[in-house]
Amino acid sequence: MSNLLKKFLCLCLLCLCCVAAPVNAAGITNFSKLVTADYWIENNTDGDVLILDAQGVEEFNKTIRKVSPTVVDLEKYPETVSKRTVKAKLNNFEALEEDLYLRGNKVSDNYKGILRKLVNSAAITDDVQVKYAVVVRRSNLRNLPTGEGLFYFAADKDFDALQETALDPCDPVVVLHTSENGQFQYIQAANYSGWISTYDIAFTDRSTWLQYVDPKKFVVVVGKSVKLKTWEETVEYQQGSRIPIHNVDDSGYVLNVAGRGKDGNLDKVKVKVAKNAALSEGYLPYTSNNILRSAFKFYGEPYGWGGLKSSVDCSSLMYNAYRTVGIYLPRNADEQEASAGVHINLSKLDDAGKLAAIKTLTPGAGLYMDGHCMMCIGKSNDVPFVLHSLGSYYKDGKTVRTMRVVVSDLTLTRHNGNSMLGDLTTAVEYK
Numbered sequence: 318m319s320n321l322l323k324k325f326l327c328l329c330l331l332c333l334c335c336v337a338a339p340v341n342a343a344g345i346t347n348f349s350k351l352v353t354a355d356y357w358i359e360n361n362t363d364g365d366v367l368i369l370d371a372q373g374v375e376e377f378n379k380t381i382r383k384v385s386p387t388v389v390d391l392e393k394y395p396e397t398v399s400k401r402t403v404k405a406k407l408n409n410f411e412a413l414e415e416d417l418y419l420r421g422n423k424v425s426d427n428y429k430g431i432l433r434k435l436v437n438s439a440a441i442t443d444d445v446q447v448k449y450a451v452v453v454r455r456s457n458l459r460n461l462p463t464g465e466g467l468f469y470f471a472a473d474k475d476f477d478a479l480q481e482t483a484l485d486p487c488d489p490v491v492v493l494h495t496s497e498n499g500q501f502q503y504i505q506a507a508n509y510s511g512w513i514s515t516y517d518i519a520f521t522d523r524s525t526w527l528q529y530v531d532p533k534k535f536v537v538v539v540g541k542s543v544k545l546k547t548w549e550e551t552v553e554y555q556q557g558s559r560i561p562i563h564n565v566d567d568s569g570y571v572l573n574v575a576g577r578g579k580d581g582n583l584d585k586v587k588v589k590v591a592k593n594a595a596l597s598e599g600y601l602p603y604t605s606n607n608i609l610r611s612a613f614k615f616y617g618e619p620y621g622w623g624g625l626k627s628s629v630d631c632s633s634l635m636y637n638a639y640r641t642v643g644i645y646l647p648r649n650a651d652e653q654e655a656s657a658g659v660h661i662n663l664s665k666l667d668d669a670g671k672l673a674a675i676k677t678l679t680p681g682a683g684l685y686m687d688g689h690c691m692m693c694i695g696k697s698n699d700v701p702f703v704l705h706s707l708g709s710y711y712k713d714g715k716t717v718r719t720m721r722v723v724v725s726d727l728t729l730t731r732h733n734g735n736s737m738l739g740d741l742t743t744a745v746e747y748k
Contacts, residue, residue, distance in 0.1 A: 344710065344729035344737075345719070351702065352724050354613035357695045361680050364606035368679070368748050374603055374643045377748065380657040385647045388508045388656075391530050394491050398445045403493050406510055407436050407503060412460055412478050417467040424467060435462045437497040448492040449526035450504070451575040451583055452484045454552045456517035457624070458509055462501035475708075475720070476622050481511045482633070482648050483624025485558040486545075487575045489529040490518060508648050519575060521583035529575070532561040536570055539641050540595030541614040542627065547574050547586045553627060556611060557640030563587055565598070600643035608681035612638040612692055612704055620706050620720040631690045631706045634722065635683055638692070644747060654685035654743045661744040668738055675701045675727075679746050686740040693744070700726055710737075 350356045358364055369377060382388050410433060417424040457464065458481045466477040484490070490504040490513070501512040538558045544551050545560075552574075554560065561573040569591040576586040590596065601607045612634060621628030629637060632650040639646050646653050661678075663671050675684070675693060682693045684703060691705035703726075707719045710729040727738035 344727075345707075345723050345725040346702075351697060352616055354609045356697075357609050357613075357680060357702075358606045360695055360697075361605055361609070364609070364680065365604050367602055367604060369603045371600075371643070373748075374600070377657060378643070378645055381645065381647070383657075385508075385652055385656045387510075387647050387649075387652055388645065389505065391489055391491065391505075391507055392527065394447065394505065396447055398447060398493060400441050400443050400445065403441050403445050403503075404438055407438055407441070407494060409460065412467070415469060415478070417469065417478060418471045418473070419465060419467055421471045423471070432461050432463060435496045435498060435501075437495065440497075441494060445493055448520060449523050450490050450492050450502070450518040450520045451526065451529050452486055452488040452490060452513070452517060453519050453575050453577045454486055454517055454550070455555065455627070456484050456513055458482050458484055458504075458506070458511040458513055459501070460511060462496035462498075462503075462512045464514065475620070475625075477625065480623035480625060482509050483555070484513065485554050486552045487529055487554070487558065487560050489526055492518070492520070507645060515581070516577070519577040519583035520581055525583060528561060528573075532559060534562040534565070534599075535559045536562060536572065536590075536596045536598055537600055537641055538595060539597045539601060539611060539614075541618065543595050545572070545574055545588050545590065547576050547588060555624075555627070555629075556614060556637040562598070568592075570596070570598075597641070601641050603642040603644065605679050605681045607642055608638050608692075609694060611641045612681075612694075615706070615722045616704065616724070618706075618722050620708050620722070622708075629706050629722065634704070634706050635690060635692060638681070639747060646747070650685060650688070650690040653683060653690060654745065656745070657747070659746040659748060662742075663744055664742040668736075671738055671741055672701065672727075675741075675744060678744055682744055682746045684741055685743045685745065686737065687742065689737075691737070694724070702726055 382390055413429045460479040460481055467479050469478055484506055490506045492502045492504050494503040500515055502515050504513050538554045538556050542553050542555045544553050563571040563573045572588045574586045574588045576584040578584040615629055615634055618628045619626045622630050624633055636646050636648055647656050661674050678693045680693055680695045684691045684693055691703035694702050694704050702724055704724055706722045709716050709718045729737045731740055
């Protein structure tokens, strides 16, 4: 996501003078039946029909990787990367061209210079030998090597300009570079690259690393999240995370949780977990109802820009739900919109045409517009409804800060005066 787009989105979502209102406004519903997965599943006629089998999911993921530049096949990632490639990734200083604020104070040019220096571009070798690592705790992936939040507006505390996404424990990554102070590593994950704290990853050899890239037996988190105790630390795994299985019996699982030794290398920590509804042994079958069940686990949760607040933004709501069935979408909304799947171009349709097209969609399909995405969940009284992580909407010319995952129709007004229906550009069924 470009920093100009980030700034635009923050401006749309941030209102400095309005008071958060209860979400009973037009467009958003709190009606008890409509805000549970059960209602939509009961009315989803073909909801338990298998959309793709395991082989079909594997082939679909290959197609995603072909058409989505940010999604890579880690197993085939080259062992060396050119200096030019790494330098192009690192020298991304677009955010620093804007006015930024740290704890309410404007960031100085000197501070920006320090961040540029921390990138350590001069240390890039001609042929970069990649290193292999595994994430050991849920960790933020940053645009620059700092954990400090920088914001486009002095009063903002929600939309960190440097926050890209969050990675989960046991996520495999390749390491391409180290910051000047050694506190951050520039990594490539399955669908994103950026800076991660050195202390949130553990290095290992390629053979061991591949056990996390392509585990033969694993559990998938299908609840909103699970927390596991490793040594003296409790770590959180968000929905869609995979954890390799050491063994399994009637009483539960012994999991190979990724830990970080004092030397910075990977230690496998065996953690016993009872079987429970938040974990699935292997991926869930890819059905429309399973997508709805997963996504609704986040209903009412706070809006989490880039995975902050241990929650989801609009595109990670989609991303998490789909990885419970083994489909790995791009992370950002605009990339999801352009990725593999059955696309319906809504941009040239009038509102009536858009409604007609949306009513044909399989629940779980993605609806996309500039700067936002939503999950189609079905129709009630012939009115399409969506589930989405919503920052704000407009009413009577004023911003209403919602900042949570809601169910709504498509009548909500956006910053430009258009309804969400009017601004829709694309619908995508991922199959």
